[in-house]
Structure formats: structure tokens, C-alpha cells
Amino acid sequence: AQKITQTQPGMFVQEKEAVTLDCTYDTSDQSYGLFWYKQPSSGEMIFLIYQGSYDEQNATEGRYSLNFQKARKSANLVISASQLGDSAMYFCAMTVHSGGGADGLTFGKGTHLIIQP
Amino acid sequence: GAGVSQSPSNKVTEKGKDVELRCDPISGHTALYWYRQSLGQGLEFLIYFQGNSAPDKSGLPSDRFSAERTGGSVSTLTIQRTQQEDSAVYLCASSPHGTATNEKLFFGSGTQLSVL
Numbered sequence: 001a002q003k004i005t006q007t008q009p010g011m012f013v014q015e016k017e018a019v020t021l022d023c024t025y026d027t028s029d030q031s032y033g034l035f036w037y038k039q040p041s042s043g044e045m046i047f048l049i050y051q052g053s054y055d056e057q058n059a060t061e062g063r064y065s066l067n068f069q070k071a072r073k074s075a076n077l078v079i080s081a082s083q084l085g086d087s088a089m090y091f092c093a094m095t096v097h098s099g100g101g102a103d104g105l106t107f108g109k110g111t112h113l114i115i116q117p
Numbered sequence: 118g119a120g121v122s123q124s125p126s127n128k129v130t131e132k133g134k135d136v137e138l139r140c141d142p143i144s145g146h147t148a149l150y151w152y153r154q155s156l157g158q159g160l161e162f163l164i165y166f167q168g169n170s171a172p173d174k175s176g177l178p179s180d181r182f183s184a185e186r187t188g189g190s191v192s193t194l195t196i197q198r199t200q201q202e203d204s205a206v207y208l209c210a211s212s213p214h215g216t217a218t219n220e221k222l223f224f225g226s227g228t229q230l231s232v233l
Contacts, residue, residue: 004159006159031218032218033217033218033219033220035221037224042226043206043226043227044224044225044226044227045160045208045210045222045224046224047221047222047223050219050221052218052219053218091159091160093160095218095220096218104150104152104162104165104173104176105150105160105162105222106162107152107159107160107161107162108159109158109159110158110159
């Protein structure tokens with residue numbers, strides 16, 4: 001079974017600074033996908049960025065980038081120029097293929113990010 | 118609708134009662150997932166539907182939990198004889214196919230269940 005570890009329960013960051021949220025994963029599958037979701041206080045999960053296990057380049061989506069280090073099984077999220085609206089819970093997640101069909105996303109416990117003015 | 122819709126948004130029930138939670142996925146999405154999020158925790162996978170069938174029920178925590186999906190669309194999660202530890206936010210998500218590792222999930226806003 002796969003596992004996601006997020007070691008930062010909470011972070012305080014000054015507005016406009018860059019933020020790195022840590023995520024490590026464990027799986028024996030060779031084919032997998034890594035995701036980051038944002039959950040603001042409203043509760044809805046918002047997709048941010050995706051990285052495939054065979055992708056050679058790090059994924060980027062606007063201010064979000066994913067620092068993918070496959071050998072270390074690490075998939076850290078980097079938010080550049082943080083904004084007050086970035087304050088939320090952030091979840092790292094993965095999905096794998098095992099014998100056909102997609103398993104449900106496995107989520108980490110999340111990091112509560114607070115951006116301070 | 119444009120997104121995943123869940124109802125009710127909040128449900129307060131007494132211990133021992135049965136509850137039904139509803140999820141209406143994005144039209145055309147064949148894959149549907151249920152997750153549970155306890156306070157301060159990550160999301161716990163419950164069940165996955167591909168069309169009307171549920172190839173993966175491994176996450177259901179006990180036989181008090183069941184789910185069905187009819188017409189490849191709406192899904193209902195039923196919790197029988199609710200216990201206080203069932204209190205959580207129940208999130209539903211859908212995706213177009215559910216068979217690819219790069220397929221992102223679209224989430225509803227969840228049902229906050231409180232068992233007194």
C-alpha cells in the first residue's frame with residue numbers, strides 16, 4: 001500500500017515570500033501520479049498541480065511548482081510570491097496502478113499554511 | 118450541474134440512527150469516490166465506483182457503512198446505527214474515467230456529519 005508523509009503540520013510565512021511544503025511518498029509501483037490539493041476554510045478541495053512518475057521535468061502551474069525528486073521519493077510543493085489568499089490546508093496525494101484500474105487517491109495529513117501580512 | 122454536488126451540507130443525528138449522504142457527480146464522469154475527513158486529519162479513502170460497480174470497497178471502516186450508485190450517476194453513502202466516531206466531513210469526488218494515474222479528482226464541498 002502506498003503512503004504519503006507531510007511532516008509540517010503548520011507553517012507561518014510572510015506575504016510575498018516563497019513557500020516550500022514538504023511531501024514524501026512510499027510505493028512499490030513504478031507508475032504513479034502525485035497531486036497537490038488546496039483546502040480553504042470553505043472545505044472544498046481544489047486541485048493545484050500534478051506530476052507523473054515518468055515525467056522528466058518538474059510540473060509548473062502559475063505560481064505553483066512541484067520539486068520532484070524521484071530517487072528520494074519526494075514531491076515538494078513550491079509557492080512563489082505567497083499571497084494572503086494562499087492561507088489554507090495543503091494536501092499531497094498519490095494514485096497508483098496496481099493490476100488495472102486506479103486506486104483512490106492516498107492523502108497525507110496536510111500542512112496548514114498561514115500567510116501573514 | 119457544473120460541479121460535484123453533495124447533500125445535505127450538514128447533518129446532525131443521534132447515536133444509533135441511520136443516515137444517508139448523497140453525491141451528484143459531474144455529468145459524464147464514470148468514476149466516483151467517497152472520502153472521510155476527521156477533524157485535523159487527512160482524507161481517508163472509503164470506496165470507489167466505476168460506473169455502477171464498486172471494484173474497491175476496501176476503505177469502508179465497518180459493515181455499518183455501505184454505498185451504492187445507480188444509473189452511473191448519483192451515489193448514496195449510508196451509515197447504519199451511527200456512532201460518535203462517525204462524526205466527520207464526508208467528501209465525494211468524481212473524475213472522467215478513473216483509470217489513469219494523471220486524472221485529477223473534482224471534489225464536492227462535503228457533508229459535515231455530527232453524531233450526538
